Amino acid sequence: MSDKKFSVVIAGGGSTFTPGFVISLCANQDKLPLRKLKLYDIDAERQKKIGDACAIIVKEKAPGVEFEYTTDPEEAFTDVDFVLGSIRVGKYEMRSQDEKIPLKYGVNGQETTGPGGMAYGLRSIPAIIEIIDFMEKYSPNAWMVNYSNTIAIVSEACRRFRPHAKIVNICDMPIDDMGRMAAIAGLKSFKDLDFTYYGLNHFGWWKSVTNKKTGEDLMPMLKEYTKKNGYYVGGDFDKDTEASWVATFKKVADCYALDPTTLPNNYMQYYYFPQYEVENANPHYTRTDEILEYRQKIVFGECARIVKEGTAKGNLWESAVHSNYIIDICHAIAFNTHEKYLANIPNNGAISNFPDDAIVEVPCLFGADGVQPLCVGEAGRFQLGLMMEQVTCEKLVVDAYEQKSYIKMLQAFALNKTVPDATVAKKILDDMMVVNKPYWPDLK
Ligand SMILES: NC(=O)c1ccc[n+]([C@@H]2O[C@H](COP(=O)([O-])OP(=O)(O)OC[C@H]3O[C@@H](n4cnc5c(N)ncnc54)[C@H](O)[C@@H]3O)[C@@H](O)[C@H]2O)c1
Ligand SMILES: O=P(O)(O)OC[C@H]1O[C@H](O[C@H]2[C@H](O)[C@@H](O)[C@@H](O)O[C@@H]2CO)[C@H](O)[C@@H](O)[C@@H]1O
Numbered sequence: 340m341s342d343k344k345f346s347v348v349i350a351g352g353g354s355t356f357t358p359g360f361v362i363s364l365c366a367n368q369d370k371l372p373l374r375k376l377k378l379y380d381i382d383a384e385r386q387k388k389i390g391d392a393c394a395i396i397v398k399e400k401a402p403g404v405e406f407e408y409t410t411d412p413e414e415a416f417t418d419v420d421f422v423l424g425s426i427r428v429g430k431y432e433m434r435s436q437d438e439k440i441p442l443k444y445g446v447n448g449q450e451t452t453g454p455g456g457m458a459y460g461l462r463s464i465p466a467i468i469e470i471i472d473f474m475e476k477y478s479p480n481a482w483m484v485n486y487s488n489t490i491a492i493v494s495e496a497c498r499r500f501r502p503h504a505k506i507v508n509i510c511d512m513p514i515d516d517m518g519r520m521a522a523i524a525g526l527k528s529f530k531d532l533d534f535t536y537y538g539l540n541h542f543g544w545w546k547s548v549t550n551k552k553t554g555e556d557l558m559p560m561l562k563e564y565t566k567k568n569g570y571y572v573g574g575d576f577d578k579d580t581e582a583s584w585v586a587t588f589k590k591v592a593d594c595y596a597l598d599p600t601t602l603p604n605n606y607m608q609y610y611y612f613p614q615y616e617v618e619n620a621n622p623h624y625t626r627t628d629e630i631l632e633y634r635q636k637i638v639f640g641e642c643a644r645i646v647k648e649g650t651a652k653g654n655l656w657e658s659a660v661h662s663n664y665i666i667d668i669c670h671a672i673a674f675n676t677h678e679k680y681l682a683n684i685p686n687n688g689a690i691s692n693f694p695d696d697a698i699v700e701v702p703c704l705f706g707a708d709g710v711q712p713l714c715v716g717e718a719g720r721f722q723l724g725l726m727m728e729q730v731t732c733e734k735l736v737v738d739a740y741e742q743k744s745y746i747k748m749l750q751a752f753a754l755n756k757t758v759p760d761a762t763v764a765k766k767i768l769d770d771m772m773v774v775n776k777p778y779w780p781d782l783k
């Protein structure tokens with residue numbers, strides 16, 4: 340390995356994930372040696388609370404690393420090797436609308452699936468394009484590793500509007516599910532598993548899972564476990580898992596029953612059981628409210644404590660799975676390792692019976708030139724039907740953005756598996772048009 344050190348900017352510096360991420364970056368300098376770490380956000384006040392605490396964290400845990408936070412794009416994107424995309428356009432206020440408006444009409448209200456996910460995707464497109472353009476202007480050799488949602492829609496927008504951009508769009512949900520599979524199999528980490536996975540973002544299936552070292556086929560044992568418990572592990576493993584996530588992992592048991600030849604991504608429940616999701620939701624207290632009550636309060640409270648005490652000693656964040664994964668991906672790009680991870684990319688034959696221009700989530704080899712997809716063979720008939728419908732919705736959202744078209748957005752909502760009929764689709768869309776006015780193009 341060379342002795343090169345890297346400069347990283349986190350776009351969306353005010354994210355609730357930033358402090359945990361900064362700790363992981365400081366702790367993983369063997370994987371990604373740093374010379375500079377910057378935060379960038381458009382909300383100066385929110386970022387300051389996180390940034391002041393991160394300055395102390397970096398000073399204590401990685402004293403040689405230069406740290407700053409800014410709202411100035413030139414300062415943020417000049418002299419960087421990696422841009423990490425962690426933005427939420429419209430923040431939790433708009434996530435709450437994404438969740439609550441559909442529920443008002445008896446439709447699944449979720450961050451990245453159904454009408455909420457499509458509304459969020461439409462908000463994200465111009466912001467991600469702007470960040471790509473800043474990166475290309477100020478640091479043309481940098482790579483952007485983006486995990487800002489709605490990833491499927493953002494990836495389709497990148498394919499159409501910035502096809503040559505050095506961006507990889509990723510998601511850590513399959514890694515989280517595989518961490519659970521590893522624990523169920525008595526292994527340490529998802530890295531102890533080999534796998535074949537295919538689908539769309541938050542919409543996929545494992546065809547195989549094996550023990551990487553021994554080659555043992557783990558699918559029979561994992562299926563037996565999943566049939567009863569979903570991906571819920573319990574005990575120490577799940578001691579910090581919030582209630583809604585516990586329910587999510589348990590519900591995988593029912594998803595598995597729909598196709599016992601594969602193991603599903605936990606997000607399939609929103610498409611297989613939309614009615615169940617609505618019946619079990621509280622339209623006045625959604626996941627956003629849970630985050631405001633727990634994660635956001637804890638993160639900002641802990642940051643305030645660090646700033647007040649002037650030290651991060653005894654802080655509550657450890658190096659976390661999701662941030663370690665992003666660091667692994669930067670490492671693979673920086674050192675051209677060709678390690679296998681998942682990315683959202685144009686299909687181009689990776690799933691042999693699916694359109695070339697569809698964005699799919701498949702295993703890829705990550706290296707200095709970005710990602711090389713691996714062929715995963717055919718999608719099953721059941722999967723193919725579901726994927727075709729969902730990918731069409733995602734493309735229609737990008738059509739709506741490109742053509743400023745109301746009818747395309749309406750079609751996207753009406754086609755979606757989570758929406759029962761076109762009248763309901765229209766009611767949801769019309770309410771969403773009002774609250775999204777500052778963020779969406781003017782749909783005609
Ligand atoms: N892909 C994955 O697997 C994965 C996992 C976890 C979170 N996420 C995504 O990470 C993002 C951050 O999540 P969070 O819950 O921490 O959000 P958050 O609301 O806590 O933080 C997001 C930050 O982005 C900032 N922001 C909004 N628009 C911006 C813009 N145009 N430029 C710069 N900054 C901007 C906001 O001001 C805010 O500080 C979301 O998109 C979320 O969906 C993805
Ligand atoms: O409701 P949230 O904000 O807690 O989570 C929404 C995100 O959920 C997934 O990310 C998980 C991740 O899989 C898990 O490992 C851990 O790090 O928490 C993350 C966030 O809670 C999903 O992949 C993301 O796309 C969602 O934004």
Ligand SMILES: [Mn+2]
Pocket residue numbers: 490509510511512541
């Ligand atoms: Mn995700």
